Amino acid sequence: MSHRMPSGAGLGFRRELIESLKQSEPSVIDFFEVAPENWAGLSGKSAKDLRYFTERYPFVCHGLSLSLGGLAPLDTQLLHKTKAFMKAHGMQLFTEHLSWCSDDSHLYDLLPIPCTQDAVIWTAKRIAQAQDVLEMRIGVENASAYIAPPGAEMSEAEFVAAVVKEADCLLHLDVNNIYVNSQNFGFDALDYFNTLPLERTCYVHVAGHYVEPDGLLIDTHGAEVIDHVWHLLLAAYERIGGDVPTCLERDLNLPSLADLTDEVRHIAHLQAQAPHQYKKVA
Structure with missing residues (x-):
């Protein structure tokens, strides 16, 4: 297995792509991303297919359901399962959404956290707990949102920055979510970028989205990346x-x-145009 930190340009690992990838492994793909909820604990062909690729590529572990901002107790069972999964496949980076998605059960959506100082402290403590279980710093991702919770005491970017600082964690920058x-x-x-602790960036997402008839943008990951988002990625x-x-x-x-x-x-092309000054916070 790889046991290497990811670098360069990568792709989300999908079962529908496995046979095509085996037939022709594109040299431009430097790493893959996988959700532990979808792969940890599997056996049979799925486990063999995953092992085939983790022996050849670095992988990022990107969580979907930890509910870092939620009120229910943090799912430490999931964290321990994720830790074992990452160790088994040599994965060195874990990220999760800065959102909440569960109460007494999973809600199957990523919901925004109120931008308040109390929420900063609460969420940062849960991130610190997750880092203690995983025994590594994690990256937290700025999430897309379609409602603004009431009682905001700061902007979304200020909230993200405050949580990252309070938790002493890393930043997972999602460019499409910002757009x-x-x-x-x-x-x-661009003002949003300038508010974030960008020196803590460990990982970046880029994706496409859907535009509703009334103009509302939905982060679907179901379309090509548009030019505005590519330009924003280069600005990042x-x-x-x-x-x-x-x-x-x-x-x-x-x-x-x-x-x-x-x-x-195209990601790799934009990376090559940018200055190579990235240094992960120790």
């Missing part, structure tokens, strides 16, 4: 450097592997 939220809530995406690289590993997310309406590879290649 989607900037359009839905009317803020400047100008601030964080081009060395940060960046993953193309595509979960719906999967095109051919060749089409996905073209988008991954």
